Amino acid sequence: MSDPTTSRRDRLRAQTSAEIKAIALQLMADGGPSAISLRAIAREMGMTASAIYSYFATRDDLITALIGDVYTSAVDAAEAARDAVPESDPGARIMAWAQAMRTWALANPEGFRLIYGDPVPGYRAPDDGPGQQAELRACSALLGLVDAAWPTARVQRPEGRSYDWADFHPDLVAHAREDFPDLPPAGVAMTLSVWGRMHGLLTLEIYGHLRTFMHDPGTVYRDEMYDFTVSLGLRS
Template sequence: MVEVRNRRERLREEATAEIKAIALRLLADGGPDAISLRAIAREMGMTAGALYGYFPARDDLITTLIADVYTSLVDRAEAARDAVPEADPAGRIVAWGETVREWAVANPAGFKLIYGDPVLGYQPPSEGPAREAELRACSGLVGLAAAAWPHAAASQTIGAPAWPDFDPALVDHVRGEFPDLPPAGLALALRMWGRMHGLLALEIYGHLGPRAQQPDKLYRAEMLDLVRSLGLRE
């Protein structure tokens, strides 16, 4: 009996993995709206009803994909950051950024799923693994900004942001984890995110094209310029 159950579990895991792989390929080929349970069922030779036994609705599949993709990204970024001593905030920023790029180049469909066009009609859940991974990514970036803040504070005087300038849920999360960080520190984290993802999005969506023959070097130069602008040395 145990053997039969284990075999069923293994077959279910294999089918679930295939469903997710096909969904990501559909995303890569046709964008977010191409993800369809019926299309996946056709490709797998299953009925749509049988597929619903794995994912009751399209949104359940998308939520699972986001959780898997986001967790994979954050695991990699955190490991790269933590391999650099805390006494080297510049090196930790560069390690995080370059690891995000390496992951995105290897997983362009996943990058587009979490940072690209929204999936039409999809409502993300307010809790669960996908939300947890998103909060980990947020905490990671804000933590990098907080570590750089003692060096960068003097240069962050433009705009004078206040807490009401940001989403209340984001403010609650950040102030809970980094109570000493001022609003300008959160603004710095968001700008760091913009610099990490801006050039990367151009690359993933094909807009750099032949203009940059070595996008990895271009991206590293951007990261080095970022840390130097914060008064840090890599």
């Protein structure tokens, strides 16, 4: 039988940890990444510094946990949208992933800036932290989308231009060749292109650069992604 006292203590600890992370994101929204500090969060919550250190020993521990949560949330949303589309329609699955990322980013702009935009001064990510694990999930998912589309995709390159495995980081090469052995180097380049096309306009929107030019930046984003899938021959 479980210990009800322990369960209650665990629930309270989880709630407090979640509140600490929420305040950290709000501090970032108000003052930028450098505004995140355990002492500032403790003041906001009415806690002593020693009390908050029992949850996160250092600011970097908090940032690591926060990035892991935020990145995992983004990938969860994108994977759910992708999986709602039949595997037989790779173009629509790419569109679903892209649209889900935009929806998530608009609902979590501080989180988007944390993982894709503003570096936290002085922060050093661990080699295999939760953020890196979520990033690997995202990379694997995008490689999978491209791998599914590759057999029928049209890829046009300047004359004489080709990709070789030496063009990419060895860790990315090892991962791609292990999980997607039929995907050539050009497919990895296409994956990076998909990622860039998704996040380029989205970054401009999240940082407020498009609102001065149009009422609904989402229309350009959707058109950009649709045009991209058409250019690959994934849509007629």
